[in-house]
Amino acid sequence: MGEKPASQPSGSTPTSSKLPPGMVLGPDGKPCKICTSFRNWKPAKAALASSTAAAATLTTDTRAASVPTLAPLPDTRPAHCPPDVEGIGRATWTFLHTTAAYYPERPSPHQRANMLALLHALPVLYPCSHCAADLGAQMQGAPPDVSGRAGLSAWLCARHNEVNRKLGKEEFECAKVDERWKDGPEDGSCD
Ligand SMILES: Cc1cc2nc3c(=O)[nH]c(=O)nc-3n(C[C@H](O)[C@H](O)[C@H](O)COP(=O)(O)OP(=O)(O)OC[C@H]3O[C@@H](n4cnc5c(N)ncnc54)[C@H](O)[C@@H]3O)c2cc1C
Structure with a gap:
């Protein structure tokens, strides 16, 4: 790391x-x-915002408002600010999973080579260097599967889940990658 x-x-x-x-x-x-994370970069500001938010949501539980929580806050910066580790992570996963979702079932050698180059560039160029180093180590043990859309989506889902595990987050059900990144849910809420 x-x-x-x-x-x-x-x-x-x-x-x-x-x-x-x-x-x-x-x-x-x-x-x-x-x-x-921005919340760790500016903890004093985050703590102040948290205490203000707790006071603002004061209803019947006066104990909750008088003892403000210092739990992590969402990123509340204006949209024009540079990304933190979470912002670039979300944007990168969105790009990678979406690109995988639209990758051909039978890619040409040219497409395979370019996908491989894109993925191998990440451990070299991704600006969060400990994220990049960990991904590089992951890729040593699990080389990218660029054989087709399904294989690539599954490979990316597994890599993302490794990061989720590392960060203590819930694992994503990889059978749902198409729903999440291409088709949307069956209830039509994203149509
Ligand atoms: C290559 C890489 C390495 C990273 N390494 C680190 C690190 O070492 N430390 C760190 O703090 N952050 C790291 N990040 C950032 C981290 O993964 C998250 O992007 C960030 O914490 C924001 O998380 P989030 O909860 O908003 O959702 P994200 O993890 O960004 O996920 C975005 C959306 O993807 C979907 N999703 C979640 N898991 C999967 C999956 N397995 N397959 C398909 N879709 C999924 C969910 O719908 C989720 O809402 C890394 C990001 C990348 C791209």
Whole structure:
């Protein structure tokens, strides 16, 4: 992994113990904005917003409002701000899963080669470097399946689930990738 959470500083980052928990350091030992969630980058601001939100939602439970929670907040930055680790992650997964969903059933050698090049570029170029390094390690053990749409979608779903597991998130049911990324649900709510 290229970065270290600031909460577990190494001896080479003497100022890191002053950094908020959850902030990730880059390979240069400095806080890495694109490797960190916005809520961990600006924890003081997030805590203030949380306490304001708790006060604003005061109804009958006065105890809840008087003891504001410091639970993680969603990214509340304006849309014109640069992405954090979550923003670029969502955008990248959207691009990758959607591209897989529309990848041919029988791709030409040219299409296969380009898909392979695209996927192999990620561990080199993805700006969250610990994400990139982990993906590279995953790809060593599970080389991309570019043989066709179904194989590629399943391969990506498995890679995404590995990240989900690492982050303590629920796994996605890979049988539903087409519904999620191409067809939409049967109830027509996305038509
Ligand atoms: C290659 C890569 C590596 C990453 N590594 C890290 C990391 O090391 N640390 C870190 O903090 N963040 C990492 N991220 C970001 C992380 O995966 C999430 O994108 C981010 O936390 C935002 O999560 P989310 O809950 O909004 O949904 P996301 O995980 O971004 O998922 C977006 C949507 O995809 C769907 N989905 C979820 N799982 C699957 C699946 N298995 N198959 C198909 N569809 C699915 C769901 O509908 C979900 O709402 C990485 C992102 C990428 C692209």
